[in-house]
Structures are given as structure tokens and as C-alpha cells.
Amino acid sequence: MGELAVHVAHLRRIFKVPEREAxxxxxxxxxxxxxxxxxxxxxxxxxxxxPGEVVGFLGPNGAGKTTTLKxxxxxxxxxxxxxxxxxxxxxxxxREYLRRMSLVMGNRNQLQWDIPAADSFELNRAIYQVPWPxxxxxxxxxxxxxxxxxxxxxxxxxxxxxxxxxVELAAALLHRPAVLFLDEPTLGLDITMQKRIRTFIAEYNxxxxxxxxxTSHYMADVEALCQRVIIIDRGRILFDGDLATLATSLAAxxxxxxxxxxxxxxxxxxxxxxxxxxxxxxxxxxxxxTPLVTARLLADHTVLDLTVEDPPIEDVIELLFxxxxxxx
Amino acid sequence: MSERISTASRPRALFDLYxxxxxxxxxxxxxxxxxxxxxxxxFLTEPVVYLAVWTAVAQAKGGSVGGYTPGTLAAxxxxxxxxxxxxxxxxxxxxxxxxxxxxxxxxxxRPAHPIHYDLAYFAGWKVVWFTMWLPIAAALVLLFRPExxxxxxxxxxxxxxxxxxxxxxxxxxxxxxxITFFTTRVAALFxxxxxxELMLSGRLVPMALMPSWVQTVAGYLPFxxxxxxxxxxxxxxxxxxxxxxxxxxxLLWIGIGSSLLALTWRAAVRRYSAVGN
Numbered sequence: 001m002g003e004l005a006v007h008v009a010h011l012r013r014i015f016k017v018p019e020r021e022a023x024x025x026x027x028x029x030x031x032x033x034x035x036x037x038x039x040x041x042x043x044x045x046x047x048x049x050x051p052g053e054v055v056g057f058l059g060p061n062g063a064g065k066t067t068t069l070k071x072x073x074x075x076x077x078x079x080x081x082x083x084x085x086x087x088x089x090x091x092x093x094x095r096e097y098l099r100r101m102s103l104v105m106g107n108r109n110q111l112q113w114d115i116p117a118a119d120s121f122e123l124n125r126a127i128y129q130v131p132w133p134x135x136x137x138x139x140x141x142x143x144x145x146x147x148x149x150x151x152x153x154x155x156x157x158x159x160x161x162x163x164x165x166x167v168e169l170a171a172a173l174l175h176r177p178a179v180l181f182l183d184e185p186t187l188g189l190d191i192t193m194q195k196r197i198r199t200f201i202a203e204y205n206x207x208x209x210x211x212x213x214x215t216s217h218y219m220a221d222v223e224a225l226c227q228r229v230i231i232i233d234r235g236r237i238l239f240d241g242d243l244a245t246l247a248t249s250l251a252a253x254x255x256x257x258x259x260x261x262x263x264x265x266x267x268x269x270x271x272x273x274x275x276x277x278x279x280x281x282x283x284x285x286x287x288x289x290t291p292l293v294t295a296r297l298l299a300d301h302t303v304l305d306l307t308v309e310d311p312p313i314e315d316v317i318e319l320l321f322x323x324x325x326x327x328x
Numbered sequence: 329m330s331e332r333i334s335t336a337s338r339p340r341a342l343f344d345l346y347x348x349x350x351x352x353x354x355x356x357x358x359x360x361x362x363x364x365x366x367x368x369x370x371f372l373t374e375p376v377v378y379l380a381v382w383t384a385v386a387q388a389k390g391g392s393v394g395g396y397t398p399g400t401l402a403a404x405x406x407x408x409x410x411x412x413x414x415x416x417x418x419x420x421x422x423x424x425x426x427x428x429x430x431x432x433x434x435x436x437x438r439p440a441h442p443i444h445y446d447l448a449y450f451a452g453w454k455v456v457w458f459t460m461w462l463p464i465a466a467a468l469v470l471l472f473r474p475e476x477x478x479x480x481x482x483x484x485x486x487x488x489x490x491x492x493x494x495x496x497x498x499x500x501x502x503x504x505x506x507i508t509f510f511t512t513r514v515a516a517l518f519x520x521x522x523x524x525e526l527m528l529s530g531r532l533v534p535m536a537l538m539p540s541w542v543q544t545v546a547g548y549l550p551f552x553x554x555x556x557x558x559x560x561x562x563x564x565x566x567x568x569x570x571x572x573x574x575x576x577x578x579l580l581w582i583g584i585g586s587s588l589l590a591l592t593w594r595a596a597v598r599r600y601s602a603v604g605n
Binding site for chain 1: 347431
């Protein structure tokens with residue numbers, strides 16, 4: 001493998017935030033004596049991303065995901081540590097670097113509100129100095145892949161949230177970035193639109209071998225797109241590895257989905273009953289006891305259906321956070 | 329990708345960016361005809377008040393004040409309306425909004441200095457303004473009967489000087505705007521700038537009507553070169569040497585503004601905290 005797409009070592013970003021209590025007295029006091037608090041938004045994280053890799057970047061609100069993306073894209077200067085993206089130091093904001101990356105934030109609109117997106121596309125062509133033939137080719141490809149149709153000829157203000165996000169993505173990719181930072185690209189979109197965006201990102205990754213770092217609160221996005229996830233909380237990395245092994249390595253239990261012939265049986269003696277829907281019961285069982293419990297269930301009851309699964313990835317991540325945060 | 333960068337020369341790429349952004353400004357602002365007309369009418373209030381006051385003063389003083397007759401005052405303030413339109417630039421208030429909304433972050437991610445978008449956009453907008461200004465100027469001419477007999481060289485210098493004024497004012501307002509990268513609030517400082525501009529630029533009154541020490545101070549500051557100089561180039565009797573010196577001084581202020589901006593920009597970007605989104 002050649003040069004890394006992203007290299008991050010001991011990256012730190014500390015914000016100095018003014019703070020004061022509520023009330024008039026505190027307001028007046030803050031005029032003369034301002035108090036500051038240091039917030040370690042990113043606290044010494046390290047990771048690498050290979051060219052063409054799609055990595056999920058997960059964590060609760062305020063974990064440091066967006067701050068990290070802003071440092072990777074060159075918007076924020078790190079307080080300490082090293083960042084290299086495509087062999088460049090992002091904070092230097094060299095034109096050559098900015099032409100090869102894109103940061104898309106799901107909650108921000110970079111298109112001109114009052115005019116059709118096609119005009120904004122053309123402005124991006126001029127900004128990124130994309131030759132006309134290449135621009136037309138890429139634009140047509142994006143219009144097809146994202147099923148944009150005549151959306152690009154309508155003023156952006158007349159588009160729905162999902163339509164705007166699709167057009168926003170197209171605008172961000174017209175210069176064919178080699179690295180793509182996506183911050184909540186499916187935020188607020190309906191299921192169909194989420195799926196469409198996911199398919200598109202996967203397609204773009206395959207067609208252009210682009211590296212993608214994706215944050216999302218929707219686990220479906222991560223499961224569909226990322227083999228590898230980095231989980232961050234309070235500015236520190238809690239997990240960096242294969243998504244499939246996350247559950248098996250971290251979850252101390254399995255979930256048994258049992259459908260019995262005839263309802264009403266009390267299964268609490270087999271494990272923790274998580275849900276019951278008629279004859280269908282979901283049990284949580286310690287991992288080591290799973291074979292034994294399964295055998296007992298089959299022996300004691302008439303079982304119509306039985307599946308053994310790792311717990312949902314959201315639950316596993318919750319476990320990870322709980323383990324990292326000692327009870328108060 | 330690297331081939332694309334090496335083959336496109338920087339000036340040509342910038343020209344392409346300016347042309348595209350200016351075209352977009354014309355497309356966008358043409359949709360807001362009524363807003364633009366209302367703004368133009370709003371701009372008229374200020375010079376009409378000045379004109380009425382100074383015409384009254386001139387008449388009270390036997391027909392002229394500081395060498396200005398009612399006719400030349402009318403010419404001054406009608407030219408003022410065009411210069412004012414040319415002087416509409418991106419204000420520091422816009423910077424506050426841009427940072428809070430996250431739009432600045434988007435601009436910083438693009439491979440061109442954000443001032444280019446503003447310079448190009450407002451330049452394009454002026455095409456729309458100018459089209460709307462023409463009938464208003466014609467009405468003002470009919471109403472106030474200006475005395476205006478410019479030489480070709482004065483018209484040529486005026487045509488260049490209004491763009492020089494636009495650049496000087498853009499650069500210095502951008503400089504003030506950059507303070508928002510450090511504080512996110514800059515309105516108070518901008519108010520001070522506007523007051524200084526009113527007094528020292530020829531916006532409130534032709535500089536010839538100001539005390540001589542004010543004129544001396546104004547000569548060392550950028551304000552006069554954004555208002556008074558272009559107007560006087562058209563309506564005054566400056567002479568070719570003074571006209572060319574004036575253009576040179578505008579160029580000097582463009583150089584000073586650009587250098588200060590480049591220095592401040594580096595520090596500002598380092599301090600940028602990407603608040604908002």
C-alpha cells in the first residue's frame with residue numbers, strides 16, 4: 001500500500017471557553033473578571049486511513065467527531081499533534097490540498113439559496129478549475145447516480161431537505177475529491193433517501209477509490225458502508241477496528257429470538273426477557289451460557305423458530321461508553 | 329488532478345472565477361428587483377438632504393460656498409449616488425452572520441481566498457444596480473439641473489477611480505470584518521469606521537468645505553479615496569497631474585490594504601474556531 005490517505009498522531013484540540021453563572025450580578029462581574037474553562041474536544045487521538053478505505057467515526061454528541069473532521073479538513077488548527085491528509089498538512093490550507101478533499105456537513109447548505117443548483121455547480125467548476133469536458137462528464141455522472149433529474153434546474157430554496165442533501169453531495173464531489181469527510185450526511189432524511197445516499201457513497205468509493213471518513217448517528221449508515229469503525233468519546237478513542245468484531249469482542253451476551261408454539265410460557269428463568277410480542281420472545285443470555293440455554297429451551301418447549309444473534313450494534317456501543325464512563 | 333492545476337494559469341483561473349461569480353450575482357440579484365430599487369431609493373435620501381442643506385448655504389452666502397455653486401453641488405451629489413452604489417461592499421456585519429451560520433467554514437474549505445468571491449459578487453451586482461440607477465440619475469438631473477462639463481480625461485479617470493474606490497473600501501471593510509475571527513462581534517468598530525468615513529471622505533460634504541486641517545488629515549487616510557476623489561475627478565477642476573496622482577494614491581491604498589489583509593488573514597485563520605456549524 002502506498003501513501004496513507006489520513007495519518008493522525010496524538011492529535012489534540014483544546015478550546016478555551018468563557019463561562020459564568022446566570023444572573024445580572026454574574027454578568028456585571030464577568031465584565032471585570034472573566035473566567036475561562038479549558039475544553040479538551042480532542043484529546044490525543046491517533047489513527048490511519050488507507051486509500052480507498054471507508055471508516056465510520058462514531059460517538060455521542062460532543063465526543064469530538066466534528067472537531068476532528070474540522071482539523072482533518074484544515075478548518076481548525078490543532079493545539080498539538082500531527083495530521084497528514086494525502087501527504088499534506090491540512091492547517092496550511094494549500095490550494096493543492098483543498099482541491100483534493102471535500103467536507104460535507106449534513107446540517108449546512110453551501111449552495112446558493114436563490115438560484116438553481118446548476119449555477120452553483122458551475123461556480124464550483126470555476127473555483128476548483130475543473131476543465132469543461134471533465135466537469136460535464138462528472139456532473140452528468142453525479143446527476144445519474146443521485147437521480148437528480150430536473151432538481152438541478154430548480155432554485156435550491158424550492159427543494160426538500162433530502163433533495164437538497166443530494167444536490168449538496170453532488171456539488172461537493174464535482175472536483176472528484178480523493179478524500180471525503182462526511183459529517184452526518186443523512187441527518188433528518190427519510191429512510192428511502194438515507195438508503196439512496198448510502199448507495200451513492202458506496203458507489204462513489206468504488207468508482208473513484210476515494211477514502212471516506214463518515215460520522216453518523218444512524219447505525220444503518222455505518223453498517224452499510226463501513227467495515228471499520230473508530231469510536232470516540234470525550235475526545236479519546238475507545239475502539240478502532242472491524243465493525244463485525246466489535247460486537248463479538250465487546251458484548252458479553254447474545255440475543256436469542258425464540259418463537260414458541262403457544263404463548264404464555266415464562267422464560268425469565270433462561271435469561272433476561274428483553275421483549276415479548278405474542279409467541280415471540282427476545283432473551284438476553286450471557287455469551288458463555290448460550291449453548292446451554294439454547295439446548296434447554298429446545299428440550300423444555302416446542303420451539304417454532306430460534307435465532308441467536310449478537311446484540312444490535314447500538315447496544316454494544318452503549319456498553320462501550322458505559323464501560324469508559326465510571327458511574328458518578 | 330495535478331495536470332489540471334499546472335495547465336491552468338492562476339490569473340486565467342481567477343478571471344474565470346470572477347466571471348462566473350459575477351454572472352451568478354447578476355442572475356441572483358435580478359430576482360430581487362424591488363429590493364434593489366428600494367435600496368437605491370434609500371441611498372437617495374442621504375445625498376438629497378446634503379444637497380438641500382448645502383444649496384441653502386450657498387444661496388445664503390451669495391451663490392457659492394467653498395467654490396461650489398448650487399449647480400456644481402447638484403453635480404457633486406448626483407455623482408455621489410453612483411459612487412455610493414459602487415462603494416457597496418461586503419460589510420463586517422455580514423462577517424458576523426457568515427461565521428455564526430457556518431458559511432465562512434464552507435468558504436475556507438475552497439481553494440481560493442474568500443475575498444475573491446465577495447469582490448466578484450459585488451462587482452456583478454453593480455451591473456444590476458447601474459441599470460436601475462440610470463433612470464433615477466436622469467430624474468435627478470431633470471430635478472436639480474447640475475453643472476457638469478467633464479473633459480474626456482476626467483471621465484476616464486472617474487471610470488477607473490470608481491473601481492479603485494470599490495477595491496479600497498472592500499479591502500478595509502474586510503480588514504474590520506476579520507476581527508470577527510477573534511471576537512465574533514465587530515459592530516461597534518464598524519460604527520467608528522462609518523463615522524470617520526462620513527467626516528473624512530467627502531461623503532457628508534465636499535472636502536473643500538471642510539477645515540483645512542481636516543483636509544490635511546484626510547489626505548493621509550483611505551476614506552477620501554473611496555468617495556471624494558472619484559466624485560471630484562468628474563465634477564472638479566483637478567487637472568491631469570492631480571488626477572493621475574489620485575489614481576496612484578488609490579493604488580497605494582490598495583497595496584496597503586492588501587498587505588494588511590494578507591498579514592491579518594494568516595493570524596485570523598489560525599484563530600478561527602469554526603463556531604456555528
